[in-house]
Amino acid sequence: MVSDVYPRPFDERRSAAAERGGILGLDPLLLIAALGLIGFGIFSLGEVTGGDIPHNPYFYVIRQAIYAVIGVALMLALARVDYSRFRELRVGLYTAMIGSIILVLLLGQATRGSKRWIELPFITFQPSELGKVLLVTALAGFAIDRGRRVTERQHTARILLMGFVPAVIVFMQPDLGTAVTYVVITLAILFVAGARWTHFALLGVLLTAAVSAVLVIAPAIGHPVLKGYQQQRLTSFLNPSSDPRDATYQIDQSLIAIGSGAKTGRGADSTQTENGFVPDRTTDFIFSVVGERFGFVGAAFVLSLYALLIWRALRIMTLSKNLYGSLIAGAIAAMFMCQVFVNVGVAIGIMPVTGIPLPLMSFGGSSVVVTLMAIGLLQSIYVQARLTSKSRADLLR
Amino acid sequence: MPAQFALRVAILSGFALVMFSIIFFRLWYLQVLSGEKYLKQARNNQVREITVQAPRGEILDRSGHVLVNNRTALALQLQPTDLPHSKKKRQQEFARLGQVVGMPPDEIHKQLRQQTRELPASPVTLKRDVNHDLVYYLQENQAQYPGVSVQNVYVRHYPDGTLGAQILGYAREVTGPQLKEPRYQGVQPGDQVGQAGVENTYDHVLRGVNGMSRVQVDAAGQPTGGVLSQTQPKAGDNLVLSIDNRVQSAGEAALHAFSTPGAFVAMNVRDGEILGLGSSPTYDPSVFTKPRLSQSVVDQVFSNTTGSPYTDRATQGLYPTGSTFKPITAVAALESGVLTPTTTIVDGGSFTEGGITLHNAGGGTYGSLQLPQALQVSSDVFFYNVGANLYFHGGDAQQKWASDLGIGHPTGIDLPGEVAGLLPTPQWRNQLYKDATSPDSPGGTSVVTGDPTDRPWSEGDNVNLAVGQGDLQTNPLQMAVAYAAIANGGDVVRPHVGMAVEDTSGRAVQEIAPAPQRHLEISPQGRQAILQGIHMAAQSPGGTSYAVFGNFPIPMAGKTGTAQRVGQQDQSWYVALAPYPNPQIVIADTIEQGGFGVESAAPVARQILAAYFNVHKQEAKAAGGKVPKQGSIQAGPAAPSGAAGNPY
Known part of the structure; x- marks a missing residue:
């Protein structure tokens, strides 16, 4: 098993080496992908929301830009920190995550029947978003204990439990999309850490049973677990309908929006996202805006930036100086994949509507800041990996 | 890099590759291959055709004295096809509507059921001569009331009351069986046709031709742009009777x-x-x-x-x-x-x-x-x-x-x-x-x-x-x-x-x-x-x-x-x-x-x-x-x- 890689001692010479490696020693392709996406996201938001708030055409643009600045600052800060330190803080990070999402359940204001936000003096803050990076860093830390302490099956079960507890809490908010993301993060950490295939097989059986219990058995015996709209959303994509007032309305409108963009987009003639046919066009359906305004060309451009982002995350996973970094990078890569594939999949009608934001493009401070923090972690892993290989090279020389 | 780790990285990368390929081909299908079809749908989405009722012609006596003309009235109408399909949502809407118009929701249901049985697919008039406050309220809250509209309608007016009732007859919404008759060709459900008296015998003269407005609307059905095209309603001709x-x-x-x-x-x-x-x-x-x-x-x-x-x-x-x-x-x-x-x-x-x-x-x-x-x-x-x-x-x-x-x-x-x-x-x-x-x-x-x-x-x-x-x-x-x-x-x-x-x-x-x-x-x-x-x-x-x-x-x-x-x-x-x-x-x-x-x-x-x-x-x-x-x-x-x- 992969227990031969351990966190290495703190490297004293890291700053000097980092300064020699281009822009603060960061991964330039990852930076380009992140900035490109955030820039194109703000541009798209500006195009589509110009008339939304009277006398304030830049309402969304200004806010999203502020979030981006905060996020980039945090990203740069995280890039300069050795992520390995977070491993020591795993209990604290995990406690903070569980505490904050429970706090939301208790205090959070109701928004559209979902409690996701905490109202702070200046911004509303969504702890379940921050919970993603907290879960990644904490769970990766716990996962590394494996092999040293307990037998494998117990250990896998423990990690699973630690990942599924916050998932269930977030699901109760209710926030299906984030809960799915938590589960994906947990599975990715187990996967990268090298859990046995038999465990995954068993887990697959259990998950299938759980899903059918939630979707079929629970409603049948009169104790539905999913709220009505969630159930409808999840199942309606299986039975497309032309009725604009059914649950498939959102998907249908999104399909029309994206399809009507054709090869090069409708630009300012856009109507689907402009006149409110597509719901949540600044958040969950921002990809429909891209598809309608900029057509296949724009959508392919955005997708290639995401491909770049995910490729770099997977690449950094292999470059990492230690297993902890690989686990974090793998979990973040899986998180991005999950969010991009589900969000875009919903917009193009191949996934059920789950309400997952598109990383860096969907409007929303928490999502943008947390995604950039995750990229900051990736950069930190990259920087540390370069420093390590540099010092090794120095030693050899 | 250990082999097991490399395998798992490869699996993750492969998964990403497959997903990106699926999305790419789906987008190709939607945008490049079906773009025209969806563009057409998007254009239809934003246009609503609104029928503009044509007033019926007036009926005059031999010296020009008006026996029947029209007055305009604001009518509260339900368009059955635009109402929510879910029974629960529909009931909620009727409850809200009932409160603002002062009608029990059951009564709205009853009217809808009875009138659609007589005239399927035509708008159901709930109330006539509603006041302007209600009209403004409904327009401001249109999103809450899908399928509800207030139309300016023409209503037959009889200045002399009962005078000549058996000669004049009356006009009313066309019935289902009438719609199938050749003499009512071109009549839309909801149109008024003569049911008795000269309103009936001279219906072809008195009945006008409805106009049509094509209006750009948003998802809530609210007009956004201007009128795209319009044919004016043509009022029916007047009928002069030999009656003194x-x-x-x-x-x-x-x-x-x-x-x-x-x-x-x-x-x-x-x-x-x-x-x-x-x-x-x-x-x-x-x-x-x-x-x-x-x-x-x-x-x-x-x-x-x-x-x-x-x-x-x-x-x-x-x-x-x-x-x-x-x-x-x-x-x-x-x-x-x-x-x-x-x-x-x-x-x-x-x-x-x-x-x-x-x-x-x-x-x-x-x-x-x-x-x-x-x-x-x-x-x-x-x-x-x-x-x-x-x-x-x-x-x-x-x-x-x-x-x-x-x-x-x-x-x-x-x-x-x-x-x-x-x-x-x-x-x-x-x-x-x-x-x-x-x-x-x-x-x-x-x-x-x-x-x-x-x-x-x-x-x-x-x-x-x-x-x-x-x-x-x-x-x-x-x-x-x-x-x-x-x-x-x-x-x-x-x-x-x-x-x-x-x-x-x-x-x-x-x-x-x-x-x-x-x-x-x-x-x-x-x-x-x-x-x-x-x-x-x-x-x-x-x-x-x-x-x-x-x-x-x-x-x-x-x-x-x-x-x-x-x-x-x-x-x-x-x-x-x-x-x-x-x-x-x-x-x-x-x-x-x-x-x-x-x-x-x-x-x-x-x-x-x-x-x-x-x-x-x-x-x-x-x-x-x-x-x-x-x-x-x-x-x-x-x-x-x-x-x-x-x-x-």
Whole structure:
């Protein structure tokens, strides 16, 4: 098993080496992908929301830009920190995550029947978003204990439990999309850490049973677990309908929006996202805006930036100086994949509507800041990996 | 890098690659291959077609007086296809709507259910004449009320209330079965079409062509941009009736003075233009403008217990006529040669035939009579003899002439629902008798006494018909047409209330002047004798209606009738022709259970004539002494002085 890689001692010479490696020693392709996406996201938001708030055409643009600045600052800060330190803080990070999402359940204001936000003096803050990076860093830390302490099956079960507890809490908010993301993060950490295939097989059986219990058995015996709209959303994509007032309305409108963009987009003639046919066009359906305004060309451009982002995350996973970094990078890569594939999949009608934001493009401070923090972690892993290989090279020389 | 780790990285990368490929190809399919289709859908999404109701044409009387026009009203409507499909959401919307419009949600449900059953897919009007506050509220909160709209609609308006109700009829939303009829081709569900009266017969004239607005809307159905294209609604043409508002008013007022039902017709004897036509009791046509008819309204208008106000007794009545039939008998007798104007018949007070003795009504004895005097005093014995002579020597002359004069057939008037009536003939009764006595009949060979089928045709039937009794069933309109033919020299006119079609700017589009049904050759001497007789009946001492018309300033002719009806008091009839001897106008009226003709029907006729000639005088003055349309038929020598005097 992969227990031969351990966190290495703190490297004293890291700053000097980092300064020699281009822009603060960061991964330039990852930076380009992140900035490109955030820039194109703000541009798209500006195009589509110009008339939304009277006398304030830049309402969304200004806010999203502020979030981006905060996020980039945090990203740069995280890039300069050795992520390995977070491993020591795993209990604290995990406690903070569980505490904050429970706090939301208790205090959070109701928004559209979902409690996701905490109202702070200046911004509303969504702890379940921050919970993603907290879960990644904490769970990766716990996962590394494996092999040293307990037998494998117990250990896998423990990690699973630690990942599924916050998932269930977030699901109760209710926030299906984030809960799915938590589960994906947990599975990715187990996967990268090298859990046995038999465990995954068993887990697959259990998950299938759980899903059918939630979707079929629970409603049948009169104790539905999913709220009505969630159930409808999840199942309606299986039975497309032309009725604009059914649950498939959102998907249908999104399909029309994206399809009507054709090869090069409708630009300012856009109507689907402009006149409110597509719901949540600044958040969950921002990809429909891209598809309608900029057509296949724009959508392919955005997708290639995401491909770049995910490729770099997977690449950094292999470059990492230690297993902890690989686990974090793998979990973040899986998180991005999950969010991009589900969000875009919903917009193009191949996934059920789950309400997952598109990383860096969907409007929303928490999502943008947390995604950039995750990229900051990736950069930190990259920087540390370069420093390590540099010092090794120095030693050899 | 350990092999296991590398494998897992490869799996993750492979998964990403597969997902990106799926998304890429899906986008290719959606945008590059199906882009045109979706673009079309997106364009349709933003356009809504809004029908703009065309107002129906106005209905005017012959002098331009408005009988029916339109008012605008704000109507709260539900478009069933735009309502939420989920039952729960729909109920929530109805609850919200019910609160703001003050209607129980159950009632909204009921209206929706009932109206969509009658007219599927057409908008359901919940309330009419809603106030503006509600309109603003609903517009501001449109997103909460999908499928709810407020439309400016045209509603029929009747400035004179009940006046001419049976002529005008009413318009209402087209029914499902009507939509399938060829004459309603192009009519959309929810459109108004004429359901009765001239609204129905001239629906194609009055109905306009709806306009269409194509408006850009957002997802909530709210207009966003301008109007993309628009076709203006085209208002229906106006219909000018030959009705004279003042004749109509006088006739209806005269009828309504009686508590029993009645009807009248006033018609130009030359061209069949109806100047007035009414039936009592009547109804208020504006009750049919309500979105939904309450049962009490239906009962009020259609029920027999209220005298069935919807029935137009002038064209749909089925009555014996009593002595007003005598001039028709006289025509038949004169033309078939069984009688001449100078034939003398002795009225000894009774007539005996086949063992049955009949007396004059009132029991009088009039001695030797020729036709004019017989008409003057309305000698039954004289006409019993004529009837018997026609039976024995006239062949089928009695029935032939009555039939030719229009008795027992629809006249072809441009009002729906006209009845044929019944002119009894030997063939008709003999056939019934034969059927009733055939061994196959339900009652076997026995017959029910008193039933029309109880015996074959006999002399008595002809004798009864000669004085307008027996099995005869006719109505004031048929009598007016028959008298008009006698008065005008033999033209059996086709009566009509429609006179002209005008466009909205008042230009004449079409004249309505149907040709007579047929022309009958009636000898001038015979006609003169008949007219003289009924002139004396009205205006010579001893005449049956001298009490009513003796002092009428215009020379005229008129015949009373007192029809006996089983189980009812006598029905009063009167038919007047004026001025004498060259009549312009015929008036036929009847009052059910009104007693002798002179008691109730004659005074009604006098009031109508008075109104008519008063109108005539004023029009003549207004036209600077020129003779108006009715005056083109020269009044008799005595007429001018009479017309100038006070008609009352």
